[in-house]
Amino acid sequence: MTKRSRLERMQRLRGKRKRVYVLVALGTAAVLLAVSGGAAVVLHSARVAESAAPAVPLAAEDTSQTILAKESTSTVPIEVPVLVGMQLAEATHLLTVAGFVVVPVGTPPGEAAPGVVLSQTPSAGERAKAGSTVELVYADPAAVAAAAAGALLPTTAPANGLVVCIDPGHQASANNGQEPVGPGSAQTKAKVTAGATGVVTRQTEHALNLALALKIKERLERYGVTVVMTRSTEAVDISNAQRAQVANEAGADLFLRVHADSNTNADISGISTLYPAGNDWVAPIRAESLKAASVVHAEMIASAGAADRGVKARSDLSGFNWSTVPSVLVEVGFLSNPNDDKQLATAEYQDRLADGIARGVLKYLEVTP
Numbered sequence: 001m002t003k004r005s006r007l008e009r010m011q012r013l014r015g016k017r018k019r020v021y022v023l024v025a026l027g028t029a030a031v032l033l034a035v036s037g038g039a040a041v042v043l044h045s046a047r048v049a050e051s052a053a054p055a056v057p058l059a060a061e062d063t064s065q066t067i068l069a070k071e072s073t074s075t076v077p078i079e080v081p082v083l084v085g086m087q088l089a090e091a092t093h094l095l096t097v098a099g100f101v102v103v104p105v106g107t108p109p110g111e112a113a114p115g116v117v118l119s120q121t122p123s124a125g126e127r128a129k130a131g132s133t134v135e136l137v138y139a140d141p142a143a144v145a146a147a148a149a150g151a152l153l154p155t156t157a158p159a160n161g162l163v164v165c166i167d168p169g170h171q172a173s174a175n176n177g178q179e180p181v182g183p184g185s186a187q188t189k190a191k192v193t194a195g196a197t198g199v200v201t202r203q204t205e206h207a208l209n210l211a212l213a214l215k216i217k218e219r220l221e222r223y224g225v226t227v228v229m230t231r232s233t234e235a236v237d238i239s240n241a242q243r244a245q246v247a248n249e250a251g252a253d254l255f256l257r258v259h260a261d262s263n264t265n266a267d268i269s270g271i272s273t274l275y276p277a278g279n280d281w282v283a284p285i286r287a288e289s290l291k292a293a294s295v296v297h298a299e300m301i302a303s304a305g306a307a308d309r310g311v312k313a314r315s316d317l318s319g320f321n322w323s324t325v326p327s328v329l330v331e332v333g334f335l336s337n338p339n340d341d342k343q344l345a346t347a348e349y350q351d352r353l354a355d356g357i358a359r360g361v362l363k364y365l366e367v368t369p
Helices: 006-036 039-052 060-073 088-097 143-148 205-221 240-250 283-304 338-344 347-364
Strands: 101-107 117-121 133-139 163-168 175-180 188-192 226-229 254-261 271-276 308-314 327-334
Touching: 088 101, 088 117, 088 133, 101 143, 143 240, 163 205, 163 240, 175 240, 188 240, 205 226, 205 254, 205 347, 226 240, 240 254, 254 347, 271 283, 283 308, 283 327, 283 347, 327 338, 338 347
Parallel strands: 101 133, 163 226, 163 254, 254 327, 271 308
Antiparallel strands: 117 133, 175 188, 271 327
């Protein structure tokens, strides 16, 4: 091997140092991009690194290694920032600059400010590569009208003009503010509670209700039914009266409320279906609601194979009393019962429930499944 001169050895050493400077600069740029979302910061950092490095030309093999190092940093996952609470436009700009693809999903605003981001996927602090999608669920006053007009129908489904409003009961944080139990009533109730918690699994009712509601939605849309959701995330603040008004505004053919039950007696288990009756507010929708409840309940029991606790009338539920369209509420099991709780936590059992509920709704709507 030919012995290198002292000058050649010094140039090689300087070339290695420069590669290290470049790699450090690129790593710093990636971190700064995650924090600031600014492409200008990356450019500035690279220029600083170049000015700090010795002004010695790199050998041919060194240039190729530097290019590979730069390319590898483009695949480094970036930390997703906190977006909840921002306006959609601001959050979208921040994500777009950082190289993400934004998927906005509107949900009825309830008591949230229009346009505010209510939830994000991935969550803040998680890492994702540039070019990946970030879903932003935001308070959208136009969400109900858009869905009722059929804008959310799958392109492969034949539109049939039927609308079902699905209400996944409860929400992540309770709102104990009071609202009238019915239009003009002096009697009030809490606007909305957070719901029950599984005695064994510790699953939350509001999360279970949403997961099940989305499964039902997907099944109904296969048959061309337009589905309006009162919420599509847990981070909302929508009272029971407001949920009924979403169904009313959509002109729903059925208002389907999805809940799980709870009791101080852990031995109680099974499925029940509720319908509105017993006061003047719901008199116009009582007969159709009972018809729908009976059909949905029978199909749900047949599919799930659970204990049958029957179809029951209720006069004290704000979500019923504010509704002007046929309404039913399914109680899909008791989170206070260990067996029910464990079953409800499985995807297989949720699918059976969703199959039965969807078949019942379609049968009531006279759509052939």
